[in-house]
Amino acid sequence: MQPKYLQLSEELQRRIDSGEWTTGDCIPSEVALAKEYGVAYMTVRAAVSALAQAGRLRRIRGRGTFVVEPRQPDTIPMLGLLLPPKWHGLDPFYFPQIVAGFTDRSEELGYRVHLGDRSEPLIEFIQLRELHVGAVACVMIQERDVQEAESLLDRGVAVVAINHYQGSRRITSISPDNRHGSSEAARLLLSLGHRRFTYLAGPPDNLDAGQRLLGVRQALRSAGHRPAILPGGFSEASGYERTAELIRSGSVPTALIACSDLAAIGAMKALAEAGIRVPDEVSVMGFGDFRPSAYMHPSLSSVQLPLYGVGVRASELLIDEISGRRAQSQLLPCPVLVRESVAPPRADRS
Structure with a gap:
């Protein structure tokens, strides 16, 4: 069927x-x-x-x-978007928005789109060649994704990187400014009077997570603070488990910053189960501004990821590449959205 x-x-x-x-x-x-x-x-x-x-x-x-008037599919140029293996199930909020932005803009400009994944890089390259895809936007999550993008470049495929490219090759990239966004979130909490911080970090091999950790460290250390950093993942379960352990240890901070909204949502559940009120006793900040965040109780403050815009701009940069127009790498702003989950620490309130 x-x-x-x-x-x-x-x-x-x-x-x-x-x-x-x-x-x-x-x-x-x-x-x-x-x-x-x-x-x-x-x-x-x-x-x-x-x-x-x-x-x-x-x-x-x-x-x-x-x-529009029908055209033979082979006459319509095609762009590729290369994603991690099993991307549909990895994150229901992150990848679909990039795909939507890339697909919408490509189709608007008269291109077809091939969505591929890196489960079998060589097979995927052969398929790209068979479909006459000469330009590919690569979503980079881990270091091995960087190497595979460089390998495509060596095979004559025009490449644009989605996420911060730190290699030595001439690859244009479009990325959310993860580092500045997380830094601004930490500065906001500092401005509210918080001095005891815990950061729920993301996977150590994830490029986004690394940039967000750098931003938080930079902001807090420049203010003379060293946050407790708990390694883990992006999921609700990871945020819940780390926060529950934090509560059991008796080291609850006044401000908890999470590497993702999902981890923050898990943290809020653990705090609620322990009778710790948000934001009266602990302020919580997420990252991503995913759909559920505004509907939490209290609503979750977060750093907004411009994922749809990243997809749109990746398509435009690819078209520039194949048209011979050399574009500069870009960082898209990640603004901080203040909602109900943050407030001054209780001792500082009048």
Whole structure:
């Protein structure tokens, strides 16, 4: 049985073929189509993307999705987006936004998109060649991703790095400014009067986590503070377990900064179970500004990751590369969003 998005794609194609929608027509929004067909928004998005890649629809940012004259797929140039193995299950908030931004912008500019992963790098390279993909944006999470991007460059593939590239090759990169974002979050807590900090760090081999740790250390050490740093992961479970251990040790800080929103949410659960009130007794700061954060009680303060914008800009930089326009690497700002989970430490309140 076909996946739902393919069934819906065929139904949308039928409406084009029947003349209900003709060349130049703006079709209903993806939200409206989801309501009309009683399916999830992401199902509609995938169905529309399939037709866009087939050359029957074209997304134009800020205007809508339009029916276009059909073209033979082989005449439509293709860009690649290379992701970690099993990226769908790694993080439900991080990778999909990058994919959405990259796909939307590429299709808007008249390109098809091939999504690949690095589970089998050589096989993936052969597939890229068979599909005539000459330009690839590589999402870099670990050091080995850097090496694989450099290997693609050596094979004649134009490469743009998503995330901070620290290698020696001429590879343009687009990245959230993780370091500055985490530094600003720590400075905000300092400005509120906090002096005892714990940082729930991310995986030691993760490039994003490394930048965020550097930012927190830089801000706090410049103010004369050395935070307790607890290594771990990005997940809710990791944040919960480390915070529970912190509570058992009797070393609860006044401010807890987490490497991700998910870890912060886990930390807030452990604090609540111990009867420790947020932010009355402990302020909590996350990183990512993922969808659940604003709906927590109290709502979670966080550093916003511009992931959709990273995907959009990666597509534009790739097109610059294959057009012979050399672009500079860029860092996108990560602003701090103050919500209910942070406040001055209790002793400092009037």
